């Protein structure tokens with residue numbers, strides 16, 4: 001709460017009064033009812049419109065603002081209880097912050113800017129220069145250390161801001177609209193770089209943005225703030241597929257679902273699968289029983305070998321072949337569980353089989369028929385694709401798309417119509 005009578009405002013709000021009812025106190029209730037826990041190594045995004053309380057919230061997390069009520073715990077220590085000296089230590093050793101407008105010193109070199117956090121901490125000159133140079137290298141600014149910020153583009157300046165946080169080597173990094181001032185393409189670049197860095201450094205990052213697409217791209221979890229209160233906390237997929245209220249639903253309406261949803265979130269269980277040791281007869285029977293025209297061939301340890309098609313197998317059975325040798329298509333389309341749905345369409349169109357979703361160990365973890373991909377485009381689509389309560393539907397889908405030769409347009413239309421008819 002901002003204002004002289006902040007404590008009184010807290011009492012009234014705790015009694016259930018609305019923000020509008022405390023107007024007479026001349027208090028701004030910036031953050032009213034916000035509770036969450038951030039896990040180590042997580043990117044936790046706080047998203048909300050201008051004035052929803054994001055900056056106020058993040059400034060309470062490193063003690064720049066003291067909450068009128070409530071607690072902020074870092075590693076079990078309530079930082080609202082700390083002396084200002086201990087708070088300064090916390091800010092230099094545990095929590096660093098990257099700001100929207102870079103906050104670089106114009107007359108210092110890029111290297112000195114990156115080393116600033118260490119300088120404050122009293123780290124000897126040589127050591128801090130070395131660490132700052134390493135951090136600059138991490139963000140792709142090797143060789144820029146002797147320039148001054150003005151000689152750098154906006155995106156590069158923001159990298160210096162990030163390098164400063166990395167050089168300080170704090171476990172926690174707070175980023176307040178850190179990319180919001182950048183052009184869209186550079187911004188996307190920075191997001192990718194942050195994700196890459198995070199994959200190796202494993203920092204705990206609290207990232208503030210008013211951009212939902214950015215939130216969904218970066219956040220392991222997202223907290224949607226509205227007027228100082230939590231509207232919803234969840235993963236991007238939870239927020240997309242199961243918005244907690246109309247406010248969040250409206251927010252996510254315009255999101256490009258195909259960029260948020262991943263292969264793992266739309267895939268279906270791989271049924272049926274065939275063991276490479278089985279013969280053509282068993283393979284054919286398995287496909288018939290499951291009413292599919294193709295099937296994946298998978299080792300007992302779930303490692304994917306390839307796929308077979310009904311026609312080829314039927315022919316092999318007729319000619320009396322005893323093994324699947326030479327009948328298995330091994331050049332099939334494989335996708336990683338983390339691939340964005342948007343990047344699957346091309347491969348799906350070219351493949352006569354459902355897409356095989358394969359993990360880092362080469363194991364088949366799921367399949368994506370084309371219809372499933374199309375269903376994922378519609379709001380709530382992934383739930384419909386689960387086919388709850390309609391046992392025949394998933395099988396029908398597989399039979400429809402599984403063995404079809406690559407005629408993407410015709411195939412897509414037909415299956416899309418089928419889907420519509422069944423709903």
Ligand SMILES: Nc1ncnc2c1ncn2[C@@H]1O[C@H](COP(=O)(O)OP(=O)(O)OP(=O)(O)O)[C@@H](O)[C@H]1O
Nearest residue numbers: 002028030048049050051052053054055056057210
């Ligand atoms: N120092 C302050 N004194 C008084 N009121 C403040 C102060 N800082 C913020 N506020 C008010 O608190 C509310 C929340 O502001 P805050 O800056 O936290 O929002 P925000 O979500 O970060 O917005 P933006 O997206 O514009 O940065 C606003 O009504 C703002 O005017």
Ligand SMILES: [Mg+2]
Nearest residue numbers: 054055056177
């Ligand atoms: Mg702000």
